[in-house]
Amino acid sequence: MTAPDLTHEHAARAQGHARIAGVDEVGRGPIAGPVTAAAVILDPANIPEGLNDSKKLSEKRREALCAALMGCAQVSVAHASVAEIDGINILRAAHLAMERAVAALDPAPDMVLVDGNMIPRGLTLPARAIVRGDAASLSIAAASIVAKTCRDSLMRDLAQQFPGYGWERNAGYPSKAHRAALLNLGVTPHHRRSFKPVHNILYQEK
Numbered sequence: 001m002t003a004p005d006l007t008h009e010h011a012a013r014a015q016g017h018a019r020i021a022g023v024d025e026v027g028r029g030p031i032a033g034p035v036t037a038a039a040v041i042l043d044p045a046n047i048p049e050g051l052n053d054s055k056k057l058s059e060k061r062r063e064a065l066c067a068a069l070m071g072c073a074q075v076s077v078a079h080a081s082v083a084e085i086d087g088i089n090i091l092r093a094a095h096l097a098m099e100r101a102v103a104a105l106d107p108a109p110d111m112v113l114v115d116g117n118m119i120p121r122g123l124t125l126p127a128r129a130i131v132r133g134d135a136a137s138l139s140i141a142a143a144s145i146v147a148k149t150c151r152d153s154l155m156r157d158l159a160q161q162f163p164g165y166g167w168e169r170n171a172g173y174p175s176k177a178h179r180a181a182l183l184n185l186g187v188t189p190h191h192r193r194s195f196k197p198v199h200n201i202l203y204q205e206k
Helices: 007-014 059-072 082-088 090-103 138-161 176-185 196-202
Strands: 020-026 035-041 074-080 111-115 127-130
Touching: 007 020, 007 111, 007 127, 007 138, 020 090, 020 138, 035 090, 035 138, 059 138, 074 090, 074 138, 082 090, 111 138, 176 196
Parallel strands: 020 111, 111 127
Antiparallel strands: 020 035, 035 074
16 A cells, blocks of 8 residues: 555645645544544645554554644644534534534635545535545545544543543444443443434333
């Protein structure tokens, strides 16, 4: 596999776009916690070494790169809540988080590179969807690192308030231990009630 590079960013610059943001989200699969998105505009003259798809990096490496990005790039992070996920569905909530992250960039970008095959419908800026963008575009890879690092940290904080579900290890994903804890300890306010494992517990035959 080749590492992500600036091919997509260079193509956008060639079209006259100067400020190019990469946006990515994390947290579609968990049964607990918000979905989190990050938007990043890299400084072409100061890009941290080793940016890659967040899934290919160790937690320690992600945290170091996230800290580096906070210091040398324009970064914003946004969430969509569990209530929003349950209310509008996970895909729309993920897009809402992306829209919020992009909207929080100031000054605004003039082009957005979006991870995935769909452009969030609330995005009013010129945008391009890139399938597996976190493995192709350095800007999207940077956003994937920030989103994952921030969401993992948030889930560790929630794990202290609601111990026993292992969120500090599973980040809210439906691991075997998490599903067992759901049965034993019950459903928290941070569980997504529209997701099958949670829904089934809430509405099982009494």
